[in-house]
Amino acid sequence: KKTIEIGVFTGYSLLLTALTIPEDGQSENEGSFDYAFVDADKDNYCNYHERLMKLLKVGGIAVYDNTLWGGTVAVPEEQVPDHFRGSSRQAILDLNRSLADDPRVQLSHVALGDGITICRRIF
Numbered sequence: 248k249k250t251i252e253i254g255v256f257t258g259y260s261l262l263l264t265a266l267t268i269p270e271d272g273q274s275e276n277e278g279s280f281d282y283a284f285v286d287a288d289k290d291n292y293c294n295y296h297e298r299l300m301k302l303l304k305v306g307g308i309a310v311y312d313n314t315l316w317g318g319t320v321a322v323p324e325e326q327v328p329d330h331f332r333g334s335s336r337q338a339i340l341d342l343n344r345s346l347a348d349d350p351r352v353q354l355s356h357v358a359l360g361d362g363i364t365i366c367r368r369i370f
């Protein structure tokens with residue numbers, strides 16, 4: 248019912264969320280969000296994750312977009328095309344590693360679009 252989105256742009260993904268939440272859905276407060284969708288500046292994904300671990304309730308879901316980064320997260324460094332290189336790709340690699348090591352969440356990676364990672368806060 249309570250959702251937050253970081254990186255709204257056209258509002259396309261936010262609209263999908265808005266159409267899905269119940270009529271009495273709303274947005275605010277620490278430890279109380281059911282759902283978060285993150286599709287903003289990749290350099291801050293790890294920071295957003297730390298904030299969301301406080302904002303989400305236990306059992307709440309955070310979804311991170313672009314976690315395949317064009318598939319280059321699974322490509323040897325020397326084979327990554329130049330236009331995929333840079334701080335954003337490094338930030339996605341850092342996020343993927345830190346989520347895999349994060350005992351606060353259960354993870355599911357979905358190879359949909361540019362990759363989404365679904366995290367459920369478990370404590």
Ligand SMILES: C[S@@+](CC[C@H](N)C(=O)[O-])C[C@H]1O[C@@H](n2cnc3c(N)ncnc32)[C@H](O)[C@@H]1O
Pocket residue numbers: 253254255256257258259260261286287288291
């Ligand atoms: C890829 S777009 C998001 C697309 C959106 N999910 C949609 O369905 O249209 C990324 C958005 O993140 C925003 N953004 C970038 N850095 C941000 C920041 N530090 N804080 C909040 N939003 C940010 C950009 O302005 C842009 O609107």
